[in-house]
Amino acid sequence: MIETMLLIALALFMIAIALHVIRIIKGPTMPDRAIALDTIGVNLISSMAIVSILFETTAFLEAILILGILAFIGTIAFSKFIERGVIIERKSDH
Amino acid sequence: MNASQIIEWICAMIMLLGAIISVISAVGMLRFPDVYTRSHAVAKSATLGVLSCLIGSFVYIWVQDGYISIRILLGILFVFITSPVASHLVIRAAYRSGVPLAEGSGEDELKSVLFGGKDAEQLK
Amino acid sequence: MFFAQFILNLFIALLWLLFKDEPKPTLSTFNTGFIVGIGILYLMHRFFGTRFYLIRLVKILKLALVFFRELIVSGFVVMKQVLTPNLNITPGIFKYKTILEKDWEVTALALLLTLTPGSVVMEVSESGDELYIHAMDIGQKEDLIRSLGRFETVILEVSRD
């Protein structure tokens, strides 16, 4: 029963991800897509947590943390790219 | 059904709830009119969804294996801190890159400060 | 001063470990020493002219709880909006001048605000004391400003010496 619930939850997360993919494809603006991708990352974190429980292993928990970190870095990079066209500046403008 | 099973049940429910929240926020991503409002959808709902899911699994694992997963805790903390920052950065970028507010938006006190009253498009 | 007290506490725990002089130092002995240290520091903290550091810890926990509450509330608010058949909102951007000064205070405020229903911080002014906030519904601007005041209080509680 619990397994079924978890599988349903997983499927729902996948549906959420699919919806975000649609947003990425549709856009219309770059920030829209950046948000969607970021959220896909966040949803993947949840999915991994559920998979961990389904498989009864803690082997995937590192992935959760890493994904959190990396999605964040990615989002920063995207927003800087959208905002300035440059992700890493040579000199601080302050 | 003993206590731990009940807790596991509850955890599963919470996770399912998180999934539902995430789907709803994804629907919000599709429904809301502009990037700013969409960012509201994910900055809150999606974060809530993932947090409930993580907390659910944290407790589940704790109950089932007696294993306190620092990594999940850190993950929760991480999402908690980073997701608003991410929203902030993206919509700032959106605004500065000239993405207009949705039709029917109200006042805008930032426009004059950033673009001096001119249209972002003109500025480019 | 938070860290000074914390390190002092660690030092006391270490001292405790040395006093015990066991054949093999264990974590539990250290923990005991740490708890002893908390007691001693609580007694002594006024001599340092600052707050007892664990009080701040409690305040931080409170701040976290506020965060969390805001998150849950705002999450459901937004979901409601998503599921409402007709969206009837007027988004907009307004400026808020904060009394907070330190970087982390402003940051905490911004994060809190972003997790609050219907608002996202868009910009921080160059001077660092003005926040430009995108509101889902500009009509609720006054509510938001009220919440902002509350948040500032909580943050100041943490940061006040």
Added chain:
Amino acid sequence: MTTDVAIVLTPFIFALMIPVFHRYISKRYIGWLVMTVSFILFFLLAAYIPRISNGEVITFTHEWIPSLGINFTTYLDGLSLIFSLLITGVGSLVGLYSIFYLSRSEQLYHFYCYLLLFMGAMLGVVLSDNLLVLYGFWELTSVSSFLLIAFWHHRKASRAGARKSMLITVAGGISMLAGFLMLYEVSGTLSIREIIDKVDLIRGSALFVPALVLILLGAFTKSAQFPFYIWLPDAMEAPTPVSAYLHSATMVKAGIYLVARLTPVFGGEAVWFWLVTGVGLFTLFWGSFNAVKQVDLKALLAFSTVSQLGLIMSLLGMGSVAIYLGYSAETIIYTQAAFAAIFHLINHSTFKGALFMMVGIIDHELGTRDIRRLGGLMSFMPLTFTIALIGSLSMAGLPPFNGFLSKEMFFAATLHIQDLSIFSLDHIGFLIPIVAWIASVFTFVYCLIIVGKTFFGKVKSHWLDKHPHEAPIGMLISPYTLIIFVVGIFFFPNLLGQYILRPAMASIYPSFPSTQELTPTIHAWHGLLSPELWMTIFVIIAGIILYSILKSWKPIYRVLPQKFSLNEIFNNGILLSESLSARLTNRYMTGNLTDYFVYIYLAFLLFVGGYFLRADLMVLSPVHLESLEVFEIILVLIMIVSSIGIVFATSRITSVFLNGVLGYSTALFFIVFRAPDLALTQLAVESVSTVLYLICFRHLPEIKKEMLPKWKKIRNVLISAAAGATVTLVGFAAIHYEKFMTISYYFNDSYELAGGKNIVNTILGDFRAFDTMLEVVVLFIAGLGVYAIIKLKAKGGGTNENQ
């Protein structure tokens, strides 16, 4: 080391010494040095005459590549001796001649170095028993000939002539090599002697005819047989001593040598007979016919050489029937053809060498060889005239010169051969003497031209750069030496026959018992009734008539338009091959990356997909479908949608985002498939890649809409679909392939074996640490490479290398 090895090596040693030491030797001595070397060699060789004529054979083996049977085996028998004597004898004369012929301002050491190289190579050809060593020297003669023809390489014509000769002779050489290898394959040996011993084995082989044809190609190209002769007239760009030496006396005879040498192997076969005789006869005719129209004396001599080589070749062909017929008193007369061939070969070397030197003198003294500018030189250059006269008459086959003797024997041979009823000779054999006779008439005509147009008639001094005068004595010694032979051989032919020719006959007919029988006594006079005499008489009559009415029939040369001449075909063929290959190559080497990818994919589809379908390996029955979960299906759909989204994405960021989704989804799959390390790595790498994309996008433009013609779009879609289908279907088959157990079970003991509980990590860090080490190196190189190509910008651009 025996003398014969030394003989081959000496020229090479000197040839190599010249470039090293030329600085220290005065130019004038180099020529003398060369002359002396060849002269000494000549004497060393001549010293063998008694032993060889006693039927001795002198061999020596120096192992070179024994494991392949390639050894440097010298083999001095009658046949090789004749050639060696010619090579060194004519060599020393030419050496002497060129001392006076070549100006001191020339790069003489080059010249003599090449000349020595050639001499060594040529000696190598005739003295080698090993086919492959022979081949080596053979090619070396082509190479040295190339260098000598191109001696004045600042002239375009020299370069062109050199190229033509090199291409044609090397082509023949390569074909010959193939033939040799076939012989090797059949006989299991590379030694000519051993091959001759295994004739029966060889004749039964399917490779017999191919080998024969290929080897003959080599011989024909070298000996300027039709249609390969075209290089020889162009080779006349070489200094005249070279023409005298290589292109009349020696190198062009290498093909003759080879045919003679291999007659024991191939002779007696109809293919051999007809190819050698037929090609020889036609060359004889064609060369003499074309010689008549030449206006350049050297070109005329070149065509005459072609013609004479054809004559010798045809004689060898005719001689080969004796092997078919077997040894008997009746068949002995056919061996006389081969005898005549060798005899004429010597004679030709003498008179043709002299004639070339004569032309060299005229060229040297008058600055031209064009018979239209020449005339009436008899009174100015009486000594030179004598050479021309004797040489020409000998070539024309008139007594009292050696050419007469061999020509008579040639006519006799053609008459004998037509009587045979083998090899379809009873049908077309009668053509042989007819062709021979016609060719001889033309020969007569051009001999008259040489003498008549040059030395008789009026002096056309307005055409000449220099006033005509006799040549210096130094230049006359060599031709006169040869002329002495021309006359001497006529009077003492049997001396030559007994000591020189007889041993050679033993080489051509090793299976025939008595060499004495094979050596006829040479008579100048066969009696008034001998048909060959009458043939000669009619040649003279017809020749004189044709010469006197030359102007009236010369237009027949214009019947065949210039562009159909072999020369033009060759030249145009080369031009065409260049332009055609450029067109073809540019058609597919477009420089367009897309095309190149299309080729790769087509190859993949053709061979992998094609073979897969042909081998009928399609398996579609499901495996483990029950383990499929709903969320996995959705994930698959997500991946499909995002990947297709990339195709239709109009902005690069969207593409990168969608690619990111693919990466994230792949990571989730890795988790589903129980691969945590992979998931971690995939996630990290995906994110860093995305950052990289974005960083680089600063320097790249937004993607534009793909404007492709419709057929290209369809092509791309088809290729893509087929590639995907191939990968999938082969995958289906692969997952059903369950013959073997994986070796991975071993790694499950990772803790006991390597102390690690994470099996994947233990594989990476220990079991297959080597891969990991190199993978790290790859990453490192990439990093360094990125740095280097960013910092090292093209010259002129701003460089920033100080970081």
Added chain:
Amino acid sequence: MSNNIIVLPLVIPIFTAVILIFLRKHVVVQRIIAFLTMLAVSIISFFLLVLVQREGIIRIDFGGWKPPFGILFVADAFSVLMVLTASIVTLICLLYAFSTVGERHEYMFFYSFVLLLVAGVNGSFLTGDIFNLFVCFEVMLMASYALVALGGEKVQLRESLKYVLINVVGSSVFLIALAYLYGTVKTLNMAHIAERVAEAGQDPMLTTVSLVLFIVFSLKAGLVLFFWLPGSYVVPPAAVQALFAALLTKVGVYALIRTFTLMFPHRPEVTHTIIGVFAGLTIILGCLGALSSRNVLRIAAYNIVIAVGFILIGLASGTENALAGSVFYLIHDMIAKALLFLLVGLMVFLTGEKFIDNMSGLIRNYPLFGWIYFLTMLALVGIPPLSGFVGKILIGKGAIEAGSYVLLFLGFASSLVVLFSLLKIFLSSFFGETIITNEDKKPLPIASMVSLVAFALCIVVMGLGAEQLMAYVKDAAKILVNPSIYIDAILSESEGV
């Protein structure tokens, strides 16, 4: 004793390449170290060759993990010959680079990249593990990417990009092949694969897998799929071109030979027929290319293609002689092609021109240079007693033994095209009136002449001393026709797996 010596031809270059990073500013020191490294590797390889000759196949199991579980390097006559040749060629090319490549490159880790390239090449020759082969390929390719792009010229970057992209796709196909291979035979050790493939009788599925590998290696070897080659081989500095010419395609050829003699030799009617067809096509297309161009670099590049086709005639024929010929010719071609590229590179360096029509009479200005070119040409045509001869006749003999007369014809005819194309350069650029006056004459860099002479000596010595080499080549060929020798040397001690 463990046979650690086998790994040295890979490890030493990597190690010193990395050390050179720290010596970046000291170009002269870099040169010395790079040279000494390759000298050491050459000596070690030679020692290894002697060792292999004496003791038969030897191997090193990395980490002590027995085959088929761990990765191993296998030294047999074939692989060690390749390693030795590659190392010597690199050694000599380095010498050439010292005087021609320029400090800008040297400062940008040029020598490191070269050493890493050699490491990858040597690894590819030595490895006995198919996945490790992929990794070694990547080391080699990555270094080649860096070298081909280093310099930043317009054309160079353009062609490098194409080169890299094609190879990236090629690498993916390689991985696809490995996926199928592991999916079917479930092992990665080449000897073990060979054993299992033999056990399964190389059924059609396995043959399909082998064909995927065939496509991959054909792409690397430039077997029909050579179109990436002429463009990319002509853009980097001459020393690099020479290295590429000598090493890169040859690794592909080596891999093809190993694959279809050791692992997948049981369906020659399919695989070897295809190889034969490809070899023939390669020769034809290469000849057309060589005829088509008047650009010295392109002519040289197409000559590589021709040689690849020629070498693979040996594989297609498959007899012991033919394979010995392939091995011999491979060695010859590595040396001679490197030399050829150095020569044409020097032509470009001295005249600043690439087209033969714009050069003339070089032999008057630089006689030794010109004659070395001439000698190289003869060697490439296969004229004895130079290096190209023995390989050529062995391949020819092999083709006759196998009855592949069409290939024999194409192979031998291609020599003529080689001659034609190279003679064109010689006649037009070395012969003729000189156009360089003594004042304009650029001096020949001494080091580059030393390397040319060294290569020329190799060509001559290899031809004259062919017998010495034949001992090793025969060993190599023996193993190629009897893969069981190789398999036994790897797997005999391991209990049945």
Added chain:
Amino acid sequence: MEQVMLVLIGILVSVATYLILSRNMIRVILGTAVLSHAVNLLIMTVGGLKAGNVPLLGHGEEPFTDALPQALILTAIVISFATTAFLLVLAYRTYQTNGSDDFNELRGMSDE
């Protein structure tokens, strides 16, 4: 499961191929990226899916899923990352010097 994955892989290969056959640099590079995803999944799939537990001793009992393909994919991922990085830089440098990101315009003269 395997078949479904193989179909997915096939589609990814098709997409990658289509992108690789494009004229635009970025699309081609993305094509190679998609191809490497496909290849990694292929190695995984053909090696056998869900055949056992996570290959971590102490996290479950045997049978473990085959760890070897995982190790191979790891190596492949790293290598493909390294190549992609290099490729991207090379691409933009090419664009900077040649002024085009269109392979149709980057042919070069036929006899350069």
Added chain:
Amino acid sequence: MRINDVILRTVVKGITLIILTLGVYLFFSGHHAPGGGFIGGLVLASGIILLYVTYDIDTIQKKIPFDFKKVAALGVLIATGTGLGAIYFDFPFLTHTDGHFAFPFIGDKHLSTVTLFEAGVALTVIGTLVTMIISISEDE
């Protein structure tokens, strides 16, 4: 109005600590749990890259004054060096050895040359990634 990155920078200062710690943790845990030199290195590199993204090259290079090319080179040296160590003791290349060592304060630790090898891997990854990202970003 100039951009004020105060929120980002404040947050990043904090979480970089977490990231780097996680990187070190993953590096060490790889032998028995998911992780290892490569992943550890990647995470550490990500942390450093995050700093670069948040601040700028000049600032970070002042604060972390390494030549990352040399870090990468050092990594490769260590990775190959462990293999060469085995050669020195006449074991096959890349033979790993391990043992238990007692350290003051830390106590008994299980150390293996695998760890050293992985450290080389990690250093290479860090050095290479940072080198790549910085040099691309510096390019004008």
